[in-house]
Amino acid sequence: MQFDSASSTPDELVARAAQLREEINSANRLYYVENAPELDDAEWDARMQELLALEAAHPNLHSNDSPTQRVGAPPAAGFDEVVHPIPMLSLGNVFDEDGFLAWYKRALDFLELDSAPMVCELKIDGLALAITYRNGVMEQAATRGDGESGEDVTANVRTIRSVPLKLEGESGTIPPVIELRGEVFLPNSKFTTLNTERETVGLPAYVNPRNSASGSLRQLDSSETAKRPLDMFFYSIGYVEGPEEISSHWDTLQAIKGWGGRTNEWTREVSTVEEVMAFIAKTGEQRESLDYGIDGVVIKIDSLALQHRLGFVGRDPRWAIAYKFPAEQAETTLKAIHVNVGRTGALTPWAELEPVMVGGVTVGRATLHNKDEIDRKDFREGDRVVIQRAGDVIPQVVEVSSKNKRSSDSKPYVFPDACPSCGSETAQSEDEAVTRCVNGACPAQFERLLEHFASRVAMDIEGLGERVSQDLPRLGFVSNIADIYRLHERREDLLELDKMGKTRVDNLLKGIEASRSQPLPNLLFALGITGIGSESAEWLSRRFRNLSAVKEATEEELLAIDGIGLVLATTLVEYFAIEQNRKLIGDLIELGINPIDETLEPSADHPANGVTFVVTGRLETMSRSEAQNLIKMLGGKATGSVTGKTEYLLAGAEAGSKLEKAQRLNVHVITESEFIAFMDDGIVPVSPDLGSSDEEENAPLLS
Ligand SMILES: [Zn+2]
Incomplete structure (x- = not known):
């Protein structure tokens, strides 16, 4: 059925919204509760998009039980307390x-x-x-x-x-x-x-x-x-x-x-x-x-x-x-509490244990999560503790089993208030239980960063694992990431080290050389900027195409990227504002580590950038989702329903109500071959009705 919200009465709008909600809810239920999908993703998405548009245009249609509410609301300041009318039970x-x-x-x-x-x-x-x-x-x-x-x-x-x-x-x-x-x-x-x-x-x-x-x-x-x-x-x-x-x-x-x-x-x-x-x-x-x-x-x-x-x-x-059920637990002695410093400075406490068998595996280390956990459960060195393993999960210390039998010299554990690696002060943020070393030049953080930089999903440098990542900085070979690419100049010095034989040194240098051809997303991910995962590194790479452009990106430009929110945009801008980081990027480029992303023509220059499309019907050479991805990759918008804002309707075979609606609203309908020429070669389809284009209306009046 077709529906035209522009010419509908309020009652019809309410009915249409109700119908869409029911269809989406029913599809959700079949999918999630009964495991029997009814609508395919595109159909579901189309209904959701139409409903979102309808609710946005007609705020009186807003309803808390609308499936559109499932996409989440803006951040809440905290959680209000709710008193249960009937207490929620515990069980014996x-x-x-x-x-x-x-x-x-x-x-x-x-x-x-x-x-x-x-x-x-x-x-x-x-x-x-x-x-x-x-x-x-x-x-x-x-x-x-x-x-x-x-x-x-x-x-x-x-x-x-x-x-x-x-x-x-x-x-x-x-x-x-x-x-x-x-x-x-x-x-x-x-x-x-x-x-x-x-x-x-x-x-x-x-x-x-x-x-x-x-x-x-x-x-x-x-x-x-x-x-x-x-x-x-x-x-x-x-x-x-x-x-x-x-x-x-x-x-x-x-x-x-x-x-x-x-x-x-x-x-x-x-x-x-x-x-x-x-x-x-x-x-x-x-x-x-x-x-x-x-x-x-x-x-x-x-x-x-x-x-x-x-x-x-x-x-x-x-x-x-x-x-x-019996838990996979065991009792052992907590010999010592150690604190690790991670790549982002997070101080993670772990327990050194008297090795013990749990669920078929010998366990000698277990996580203590964070400072709060240690305080709350009062773990102390020398305690008898219960440890637990569930599935593949890291072993954890559950509780102290000897609290009453502690000797008089047992003392509460004092979490270090300085970084165990560099001695700098630490900070605990309000919203997370993590204590962090705030020193950007912390050696432990750098060793972890090096390890991360060289990891398979980043620059994939063979021979630069955990041990070498510690040794190179400690022996003065590397003091920042760019130094890795200067190591070949110090081959002789490396060979003099007892630790590394000739083969290992050469393999390391070979691995470093090979990493020069890693693509831009890998390099961006490898830099270890907080919040940049491999996916967001891809987005940045697509949008900015090279390292210098990413370095100069403004918050506004970053926010325009789908998937990048305020937190990430701010983090990035802050990262690239730090002189040391700017120098690092400059050094990398100078050393020839400057991959260019040539996946597609730069989207900012592409005529599809910022243009709104709707895709409907059956396409010959691609699926509707592929067509939508293409649009998004070039900076366009692919929406689910035809409205006054739709600029192009890509109509495949058996296009139904959307085509009719597009024709009624004078939306430019294009064929699949026109679409492909548009996307691949930037050839803008010729409008059949030039007389009413926006450019004409907005053109200055010349006398
Ligand atoms: Zn530190």
Whole structure:
């Protein structure tokens, strides 16, 4: 169907917005909740673009439950506190069959029953959330916090695609106010990718998926959260206003599912102890193959009436219990605490341990995360500690196991207030738990930078690994990056070193020589500028084409690049304002390290730069996405719907409503071959109707 917002009545606009929202929501649900995509990416994107345009043009159409809200809102100043109307529970734990049997028997004795149907579900290792819906529309999302009150993370939770912004169902079937609870998690498969990205831009890696889910959910800038592929399983109803017709936990889950909330497919109704134990055994076996961490199984009495009768002991419900899987943990001695200085100056504490086996691997080092973690858990040298390994994740020190048995001379660990490498002062920024050495000339930072510069994804210099990156500066061969390219002049001196034989010296020099032909994005990434990952290095390279131009880039020019925000633009401008860095760039260029990006004609000069296109129909030589990429690479805009601002409509075969609309709005319709000539050779298609072009209207009136 075609829709023309310009000539529509307000009612038609409202209806169109509602229709688009429903189509997008339904597609999201099929994709994220039921794993059965309905729209392809281009179709989805087209609807989203149309809806965004519609809402932008008609602010009265704005709605908090619109899927457009998922792209994230501007940064929040902090998080407001939310008091939970009903406290969010903790669960009692059992660790074996006997423990489970004892819990079950106590419940049955309490109820004076012989048996009670139960529900078994996976205990997801994520972050508990409570989401309140008013009249079916998501109103607020809060973290568990201490159970009594948590943080308002509504804007961030809106970006999680498996969380319904609006509950589905006939009116009357959804209570006027209902709070749904569940667990947010980051899929394991996305965890590694996220960490790799963080490390390349100089941010500390997350320790485990749970930690990264928490970090993602607590981003002050929800558009950051929107980039993280968080997911959620719902598992219960909290506060509710209105008639309560649901009588069992199982039915609760079915109701949530019916409203569009994702529930975990492993959940089972069971009626005997044997079934419970079989469920636990099976999930224990499957644990490693799941795409999310679980640390056990939760068993709940199914009947809500029985749950109500059972009530609570303290804060633990009598009607539910967590059967915890044994963690891969071990106890050992924390021999010493050391502090590493990273490339960006981050001081990272780590524990030297008495080597011990954990989960089949000998562990002699473990992370202590940061200063706050050490303070909070009061780790001290000489302590007996519990360490833990989960999957491929770096071993970590969990807690002190000997606090009561410490000798009288045990002293709290004092985190160095100066850099352990250069002795300069350190700073701890407000929004992150990282302590940094602020000395730009810190030797440890430089050694790491050298290592990074030479790494495979950067300049790929064979022979310049961790050891050589330390030795060269320490022995006075290299004091800045450019010195690497002067090393060949000192071959004789290098040969005199005991450490390096002739072969190694020559291989190193050969590796350095070969790196001269690395492309510009690699060089930009290799410089180790905070925030510049391989992707942003590509963008800079495309836009500026050479090192000198990047060096002179203004904040305004940087901000015009898709994907570069204010923080990154400021960092770059600041980096290139420092005299030492300007000299480094100059030296590199002088030494011949000056790659030119010739991927395509400079986009700023290309006639497609700044021009708005819409692509529709089936193309012969490329996909619509490829055509859109081409437009973007040349600095043009590729939007999803035809509006008065559209300059060209590229119409392939079977172009439908967009073509009709373009014709009505006098948008210049071009063929695929005209498009290719435009993109490849810069030949601007000749307008069939020169009389009404903007240039004419804006031309000065000559008498
Ligand atoms: Zn330092």
